[in-house]
């Protein structure tokens with residue numbers, strides 16, 4: 001059937017969809033244009049050390065974490081590929097921040113969003129997803145999450161966003177509005193604009209892939225260390241070169257995965273470090289106490305590794321800078337990491353861990369009595385030495 005201008009119904013529908021996609025992309029771009037870049041805070045280290053530590057604060061994005069960047073890129077990718085249209089239900093497997101940010105963008109575009117989450121997900125998280133109009137579909141055991149998300153998307157003719165596969169490909173490795181480009185632009189007027197180390201945990205692995213690729217593309221000497229918590233696979237995957245490693249799962253939300261994720265690119269990672277959970281939580285609390293930055297657990301993990309590397313640089317008489325990330329806000333964890341009862345229940349000794357960190361900040365040395373942090377790929381430190 002044709003209208004008076006000889007245009008078929010299919011063509012009309014195609015044109016309407018194209019117009020909607022244009023408008024949707026414009027909305028996502030406008031949101032980016034309204035948003036300010038995130039701060040690169042200087043962490044107060046003693047000036048005499050000659051080493052600078054910076055924290056890229058990703059907790060200030062509108063949807064509260066670094067996953068705001070990922071969700072924006074995932075939506076744009078789906079839109080330009082023709083996979084997301086005006087009636088597309090968006091589905092993803094996520095236990096947390098990604099679902100919150102995806103719900104934010106889905107609501108902005110007037111799309112249904114379903115997060116497939118483990119049944120153990122806290123009410124606070126479910127409420128946050130619901131705040132942006134998202135629905136949660138509960139699944140027993142995290143191994144089924146991915147298959148269940150794919151099934152739900154197929155059943156309703158929706159789109160499985162698949163963050164763990166796509167996080168590593170939706171960002172341009174040359175920069176173009178990525179976190180890597182932003183970090184280096186913000187370092188431009190610092191005394192050490194090319195950091196010795198960037199410290200990042202891996203959840204999808206997407207952020208570490210973006211940073212590692214960018215450093216190579218720009219021919220920088222900056223090295224990337226991926227820090228893994230207990231119960232996760234990336235440390236073992238990197239050291240063994242295997243991708244079939246499995247683990248029990250991490251208590252530090254956002255990082256550490258029970259399987260090797262396709263977006264993790266070990267080839268662009270220079271070193272790995274494993275941090276005990278109680279040190280992560282102690283560092284997260286110490287950051288709050290010293291700077292007023294109230295962050296989540298993964299930020300604590302980052303900070304421990306950054307401190308360990310700085311102590312190593314001090315021991316070797318090296319100067320330079322180290323950069324790491326504040327990934328999300330602490331108000332998401334008031335009933336876990338910031339709750340003494342929860343910490344006691346987990347059997348964590350925050351006093352001992354806190355003492356190690358304070359001793360380091362007082363002396364610049366990593367206390368001999370501290371538990372060794374498993375490390376590979378850092379010259380002179382751990383098994384990579």
Ligand SMILES: *Cc1c(COP(=O)(O)O)cnc(C)c1O
Pocket residue numbers: 065066067097098167201202203204205206207208253254255296298299327328
């Ligand atoms: C996702 C996430 C990370 C890790 O980022 P990836 O790019 O997925 O590897 C770290 N911390 C928090 C809180 C996160 O949500």
